[in-house]
Amino acid sequence: MTRQKLFDAALRLVGERGAAHVTVDEIAAEAGVAKGTVYYNFAGKDALVDELLRHGVDLLAARLRAAESADDAVPALVEGMLGFFAEYPAFGQLLVGELWRTPGQWHDTLRLLRDDLVSIIRGHMGRLADTGRLPAGVDVGTAAAALFGTLLVVAVDWQVFQPERTLAQTRDAVLVLVRGLGGA
Amino acid sequence: MTRQKLFDAALRLVGERGAAHVTVDEIAAEAGVAKGTVYYNFAGKDALVDELLRHGVDLLAARLRAAESADDAVPALVEGMLGFFAEYPAFGQLLVGELWRTPGQWHDTLRLLRDDLVSIIRGHMGRLADTGRLPAGVDVGTAAAALFGTLLVVAVDWQVFQPERTLAQTRDAVLVLVRGLGGA
Amino acid sequence: MTRQKLFDAALRLVGERGAAHVTVDEIAAEAGVAKGTVYYNFAGKDALVDELLRHGVDLLAARLRAAESADDAVPALVEGMLGFFAEYPAFGQLLVGELWRTPGQWHDTLRLLRDDLVSIIRGHMGRLADTGRLPAGVDVGTAAAALFGTLLVVAVDWQVFQPERTLAQTRDAVLVLVRGLGGA
């Protein structure tokens, strides 16, 4: 329905151009509704983006949790992240574009969302450590944050600057890179 | 002098909040000059940011080239990138915030700058490959891009979300992560 | 029923904040009905306020006419006006807030309503004049208008800025003030 149409439209535009460079008029037009409808369904432009971020991260988190059942956590995580951002490239751009702003209007939301995702990854890595498959001396917290950032940025860089590569190619390159995690 | 004051002011504000959320008034105020002075010294706001990006990347490129002389290329690169962004955290934020926007006003500039940096890293890794220290099956181009993104994002995430960690801790975490590169 | 609930809600809100600063949404919410119901029962927001004004003035006019039977017209008028606005303070605010706007959407309505009220007062004063209890040189028309304005404004000022005073105190102050009318 209307909210979903607006979500889709906003994700497409905001991901590519950045929230600040998309007008509410454009979002409404892209969604095929009148401008007022945006304000009937959301508190405002910022709130729309905020809900967009939460919604997208929920989807991603579900995807990452699904990787839990896999034997090899790291490849499953890599495949999960890359696959997700291949489906929603604009959401990846949105996330990279806003996640590390200091006082941005979504900083609080983003901090929570980042912590969600990182803690899921940390859970996977903790299980690796328990089964002795993680090199000694690795701080799980920092490593999880680093892996999250790596996967996010590799996925987005792939979509933006090297879209001709396949998912498999990109996945293999990442797996070689992070082979240090011992999970592969 | 004036240009430098404006550079510093702009870097601080634009890095934290994103170019679109900083006004020329604020930059002028932060630099302690009148608004007209910004336009006397730069063609406009976009041009100021553009020059900021070029200037910052030049500094970073110099730092990375300096790592060439090191025995171990990868640790030197890691240390170089992390150290640079520890000095200029706002520049890191600016870069992550704008680099992967598709039609942004600085997209062309940024594509060139990214290619510069990635090709420097690729040079280091090519030398690793030549001396047989790189695992088989690693595509140097993709790996260089991935390493660049990883280091950029890890550095910024460190500064923004985990500033209490030391450079050494962060460096070690990254080195474990990318041990697959075989350089360490 | 519904119309009355809307009347009450609108009177409360419009009196306090002014017609322009109250939305139809708010009136509906205050009345506990849906927004569409406002339009089912009234032609629109302006029409609702218009009917509100007419209805309120009718009540007030009835109250003032009742004062006719009193021996002392002026004290009866004063008591009547003050008592009425003590019961409906929001209506007093509405009236003062809109009565002297030049091209307001209710100007025509208000001019008629004001004339109604003033002519009732004029009637009382004319009877005073007939029985020789009015000082010479008083133009009945002007004096009636002045008395009406005075009572309206004193009543509202009392309710808004000095609600701790009693009706009796306020009435006495006015009676002293207008003792020049000779009716007291």
Place this chain on the structure above:
Amino acid sequence: MTRQKLFDAALRLVGERGAAHVTVDEIAAEAGVAKGTVYYNFAGKDALVDELLRHGVDLLAARLRAAESADDAVPALVEGMLGFFAEYPAFGQLLVGELWRTPGQWHDTLRLLRDDLVSIIRGHMGRLADTGRLPAGVDVGTAAAALFGTLLVVAVDWQVFQPERTLAQTRDAVLVLVRGLGGA
């Protein structure tokens, strides 16, 4: 200069139509400047009106204080108020239109301004009382508030509904009305 032009324009428009029914565009056009200029000189529309109220009341207060030197306080006050609002009828409308709104954006400002004016009048009346020219049993505070409201509303009603009358006629009518104050 610019601020004054905006003050004049705003007073003319806002007085007649009410603040809510005047657009910033109109004020700018009436002042002969661009819309942005309004925002360069004032924090916003509300702030402009706020400053307008303060400024106008300052003028009026000065006029009323000047009446202190007069022998007969009450006629001097009457003449002062009526004369002032004959010069600035729009300001009178603005004042009556906004003064008794409860939570309006200017309520705090207006409460202060009202108290200023009433206390000046109270001063005059206190001097009357000291010299025994005030009837016994008059509460000076309430009477001052009542006199202020009366004069304000009579002045505005005169300008709006009976502009054909002269100042002298209106003044005499008021003096008869308030003869109870004993000052005339």
Place this chain on the structure above:
DNA sequence: CATGAATGAGGATTCATTCAT
């Protein structure tokens, strides 16, 4: 009788840019 999602014209506000000094 009543509802509430949708509309879009209207209006407040922002801000990059200009230009006379």
Place this chain on the structure above:
DNA sequence: TATGAATGAATCCTCATTCAT
């Protein structure tokens, strides 16, 4: 070389009104 008052296009948001249910 620097200033800051002025500009106006661009944009966000409000809200009275409509209409299908």
